[in-house]
Amino acid sequence: MGGTISKLRYVLRTFSSSLEQYESLKKRIAASPGIPNLPTSDPRSSTPTVPPFWTIPASPIARHGEASPLPRDEVDVVIIGSGITGTAIAKALVEFASEPHEDRSWNKPQRREISVVMIDARDACSGSTGRNGGHIGPIIYDEYTDLRDTYGSPTAEEILRFRLAHISTLISTARDEGLLYASQAREVEGFDVYAHPDKFERAKEELREFLAKAPADLTKGFELIDDAQGLQKLELASSMLGCISKPGGAIHPYRFVTGILSNLLDKYSNFQLFTRTPCTRISSKNTGYIIHTPRGDIRTSHVIHATNAWSSHLLPGMRSKIVPTRTTMTAQRPGRGLSRSWVGSRAFVFYPIEDSSVFQYLTQLLPSPLPKNEKWDPSLPTAGEFMFGGRIQPSFTNNIGIVDDNTAIFENEAHLCGALERSFAPYWGKDANDSTVDDVDCEGAAPEQMWGESRIKAAWSGLLGMSVDLLPWVGRVPRAASRRKEPAATRSASTDDGPPLSAPGEWICAGYTGEGMVHAWLSGRALAHMVLGVSPEANGERDVPSPFLITDRRLRETRVEDAIARW
Structure with missing residues (x-):
């Protein structure tokens, strides 16, 4: 009898807690997000602003027109x-x-x-835009069947072509604007990586359906990689079961x-x-x-x-209909054991568990050219940083409707710090410091004391606009x-x-x-x-x-x- 009562109490506590969380979530979703708060530069603030890595150093137009008269x-x-x-x-x-x-x-x-x-x-x-992952990674094969079943094949294919077109469009726009170097806009090899067997089996089935039913212009560049040699070439951890290659791009969005x-x-x-x-x-x-x-x-x-x-x-x-949701991004120094041959040329999405809503995404900035290089620009100091972000539960649900993007989320930052190294173990090697990843101390660059000295160089928050459909x-x-x-x-x-x-x-x-x-x-x-x-x-x-x-x-x-x- 005592055991039954204990179980009943547990169920009631769990139900009550879940109900309270749901009611809190409903209130956050129904509330106005308000106006974005300006960052604070006061070091005495209890919640100091964490600037996005992308925005340092700031653009010359960062505060353009703030004191100019508005049009009459x-x-x-x-x-x-x-x-x-x-x-x-x-x-x-x-x-x-x-x-x-x-x-x-x-x-x-x-x-x-x-x-x-x-x-x-x-x-x-x-x-x-100034807080995201820098990835131009369209979701294609893994949404093809759902989109087709919901909207029909012609519309589904139109949506997928629309997404894919952004890779070439953003790169050509950067080229036309004379920003190809500054923006680092480029094509990369994209990989969806799976660590859970059930999730990987579903992904393979989605890929088979997509390759069998979608037009040839959409299926180019998609391939299953599940052999040991293929995974080793990508320097992925042995816990990764396989991956699917796909078209992709990367860019410095800011x-x-x-x-x-x-x-x-x-x-x-x-x-x-x-x-x-x-x-x-x-x-x-x-x-x-x-x-x-x-x-x-x-x-x-x-x-x-x-x-x-x-x-x-x-x-x-x-x-x-559009719900703000806070997530976390990091800039991390790559491990010293990783090959330099693929710096800046790959992008990954990692699915560590069965739940598709939990994933991490990774792009990499290009390394700095030497100061004597004709393209050297001291205002664009990048050093091959890994730009790593993503979702974890229950943090993601707890941050639906949260709009404070001036502070980082500790549990997300802690997870992302460990998850990246584990994804490439044992190839990761020793952690790098600035001198081993070609950081250059130069005029116009951010002061080094702004960045962390360990694996994580910077961590910050950003808001997703989650669409209800x-x-x-x-x-x-x-x-x-x-x-x-x-x-x-x-x-x-x-x-x-x-x-x-x-x-x-x-x-x-x-x-x-x-x-x-x-x-x-x-x-x-x-x-x-x-x-x-x-x-x-x-x-x-x-x-x-x-x-x-x-x-x-x-x-x-x-x-x-x-x-x-x-x-």
């Missing part, structure tokens, strides 16, 4: 957010408007240029985005950037919108929300999401000298569920064409897959309760 006249477009999404949108808008077009309405000689303003609550590219923003500011006088200018509120009027900031108001016809995890602060109807949200914002009255005007240009944009409105491009580098750029470009009122295909651009579009029906039918288990 109404502007055509305001973009909220200065990460990869906002940058893609801004670039597409100003470049399209500056070129000749078949549409005569865009070619009137007296027509003024489109005016585009970008604002950010913090520094330029200080959000998710240098890529801030480099493009710098180019836009230099080239287009009709593009303006104001950092440390948070939008606190949006109000609608008959012909457009007012963007309220602590520094003053901006009047505009179009508002574009490019804030990913922070979207629902200004779009209350997006709460429980795992797909991005792109398009004109319905009133159900904004909770604001829409302007009555049908076109932005009320006079003949204005650009012939779409009808005034709010727009969104967000909710990448941790996969922004294979969704954001092309989604942003497609959204820009929606605002411009032109067809992407007519201009040689790729449109977004239809399931990405935000609609009233999608808002009604997606439920966060159904998504939590899949996250």
